[in-house]
Amino acid sequence: MAKPWAKPFYNSSAWKKCRASYIKKVFGICEHCGEPGYILDHIEELTPENITDPDITLNHENLQYLCLKCHNTKTFEKYSRVREGFGFDEEGNLIQVPLVSTRKW
Structure with a gap:
């Protein structure tokens, strides 16, 4: 859910147009796992300080579906208390897991 300071941005026509064009560009598919997408995410998180910067808010290079x-x-x-690349096996032991991700974050 959008923070109160971000709601005007997310309700703007500029965001709605940017969002629609980006989702269309990636065919509505999650860019990490290939399943159907659900959320258009800003790679660099929005803050009260950068919410008015279109290079952050509306730049396709800063978005991922x-x-x-x-x-x-x-x-x-x-x-998370567990570092990336590690997880737990079925017995609760800490194990290293292979990194196969191409994620942007």
Whole structure:
């Protein structure tokens, strides 16, 4: 959900046009896993300081279309206690997992 300071931007016609053109460009597919996309994500997160900068907010180079799972992984990864490239096996042991991602984040 958009933060209160970002709502005017997300309701703007400029964002709606940018969003539609980007999703069309990537055929509505998650750019990380190839499943149907769900959320157009800013790679560099929006802040109150950069919300009025179109090079950040409306630049296709700063966007990626993600499914909900990939978006949540990207967004909440910074709060994870496990470093990228590691995980747990079925017995709860910490293991290294192969990195096969081509993600932008």
